[in-house]
Amino acid sequence: MLIFDFDQTLYDTAGLVRAIKEVFASYGFDETVFDTTYKQARVTDESERALDYSFERHAEMLSRDGYDVDRVAMLRDLHACVSDAFVLPGVAEMLRNLLQKKEKLILLSAGNPNFQYQKVVASGLEMYFDTCIYIAGDKVLEVEKIIEKVDEVVYFINDKLQENIAVHQAFPQVRVITVYNAEKDTLVDVQNSGIPYVMNITDVINSKKND
Ligand SMILES: [Mg+2]
Helix, strand or coil: CEEECCECCCECHHHHHHHHHHHHHHCCCCHHHHHHHHHHHHECCCCCCCECCCHHHHHHHHHHCCCCCCHHHHHHHHHCCCCHHHECCCHHHHHHHHHHCCCCEEEEEECCHHHHHHHHHHHCCHHHCCEEEEECCCHHHHHHHHHCCCCCCCEEEECCHHHHHHHHHHCCCCEEEEECCCCCCCHHHHHHCCCCEECCHHHHHHHHHCC
């Protein structure tokens, strides 16, 4: 069984964010306004562990900060950004290969469940997964629920290093693979974690073969 993360593991979410930023620019909002309101919309607590981004929340932050905006038009343009254009190269083929090998695939995505669902459906990847799980926060608890029901080898494939370390420490039997995310972590930190890693998501198949 393989448990996949979605954002920055299968999907170029940074690319989607750049597209969202362009919509903001087209409505006259500069990068500073974008960054401030994006963070407000994304994070719901100080620890930054609860993520709740949605376009509606982001537009709401603009209004809350006193900016005047054609909300309906802007939301329409923002929703139009979400598409399969941001699926990382080789991902669909990799998932197809895994299915041919009779692997069970689970998608585990943290964030605003409706927004995550919208992205996954638009990506066209939903059909490859046996189950898609959307949660607001802690993946460790969710991994526990998944693995207690199975007795096969479970892989956990994710870009977020801190989350991977937490899963690895909680469940040493789970084979965690870090997908290197240069925007979030240094390669040295990823290497020092002692957790196997790949530079590209499509290397997961090879990495899996070797163990
Ligand atoms: Mg991720």
